Amino acid sequence: MHHVRRFLYQSGGVRLAPQQRSERHLTGDEREEISRGIAAGESARQLARRLGRSASTVSREIARNGGRDHYRAASADVAAYARGRGPKQAKLAQCPVLRVLVEAKLALCWSPEQIAGWLRLQFPGDVSMQISHEAIYLSLFDPRRRQAIDRSLTQRLRTARPMRHPKVARRLTGRGVIRGMVSISARPAEVEDRKIPGHGEGDLVMGTRPSAVATLVERTSRYTAIVALPDGIKAEQVAPHLTRSLLGIPSHLRRTLTWDRGREMAEHQAITAETGMPIYLCKPRSPWQRGTNENTNRLLRQYLPKRSDLRTFSQADLDAIAHELNHRPRKTHDYRTPAEVYADLLNSSDALAA
Incomplete structure (x- = not known):
């Protein structure tokens, strides 16, 4: 395995395309004909007519490979292949x-x-x-x-890998049952098209257990907040910090929250009572139902490695990470940043409220 990895590292995990010769180039058979024609005393123009090539092509081929006295088809073909191997400069x-x-x-x-x-x-x-x-x-x-x-x-890069790796599907695991939960199937239809702002998605990003942080993503803008969980990941430990973060969002942008079916959300009814934000839980083993948050959590792994103790990150540290992520351009926004889109949403919502 070590030898295989070393071999792959030499190529950067990039599959090299096999070298191919253009149809415009002389073939090995044509070089053999040139060699025989030289031995028979034919001129470059005569050889060109017989091969269906231009006289200058045949003349240059002979000149660059030792002239009429030293031309050999095999060595000329090898030299032509070697000249064509050099990659184009990046x-x-x-x-x-x-x-x-x-x-x-x-x-x-x-x-x-x-x-x-x-x-x-x-x-x-x-x-x-x-x-x-x-x-x-x-x-x-x-x-x-x-x-x-x-x-x-x-x-x-996101993965920090020195070479390319093939994508491998992850094995999914179930979560515990939560009392009084409201399924995502009851979520308002307006959430799907992202036209109305204020609908969020969230989940925990785990480090070495029991360390974790909570992430919140606004679906329309992809604006992200990261919440420190210094006390632990049990429901009663998560709820106060999550509630405080949600209350920091303007009330008109606290419409719904979609969360993974994790036991840390067992206090969801208390959170809703405090924030006025109904919480909908995804179906088991269905992370794509909160795909925006899943993608965001994958991006955050660049800053929050799986094997790190996330309790060492202060709320100020997490705010700095969120700020950097929110100021990266996104393809889905035509390369505007989530911060710019979120600011527009705040301005337009304030104008409507006025």
Whole structure:
């Protein structure tokens, strides 16, 4: 296994495309014909007519491989293959200004897709200052392109892996039963289309047990709040901190909250009584029913590793993480940030209330 991993690390986990020859290039059989024609005393023009090639193509082929006196088909074919093996220089290696910009955004934990989308917005008519997210990934992972970018920036990606890994489905586990719960099937239909703001999703992000934090995400803007849980993860320990955070949201944006079916939500009725925010619980083993929060929690793993004690993070630390996440551009918002969209929602809601 160690040897396999070392081999994969050398390629960055990137499957290399097999080298292919263009139909425009001379083949091995054509080089054999050239070699025989030279031995028979044919001129380059005669050989070109017989092969259906231009005379200059045949003439250059002979000249670059030792001339008429030293031309050999086999060695000429090997040399042509070797010349074609060199990879094209990566765009980030060709454009230092673009490289500096991409490296700066990677250092801020922006994903390659976010960087690519943001560049299209910032430089709409300048192709030289645009790059695809796949090109950024290849520059980070592909060993043939490592000189194009600082490879240590793989540590700033979501997974912090130095090479690509295939996606593997996770095994799902059930949670306990909660009294008086209201199923997600009873949730208002208006929540689905995200047109009306104020509907949230939440769950716990676990560290080394029993450490955890709670996350809250507004569905329309994807604006995120992270709540410290210094006392533990039992329902009576979670409820006061979660209630305090929800009360910090303007009342007109406290419409509903969708939560995973975890036992930490056993006090959901008390939370609703304090905040006026009805709580709906997902079906067992159905994390996609709060997919916005699931995606957010995956992003937060970059800051909150699974094997860390999350009780060491103060509320100020978690607020700083949320601030950074809320100021990253999102593809779903045409590369505007959740903070910008949330601010618009607050302004429009205040105007309607007035």
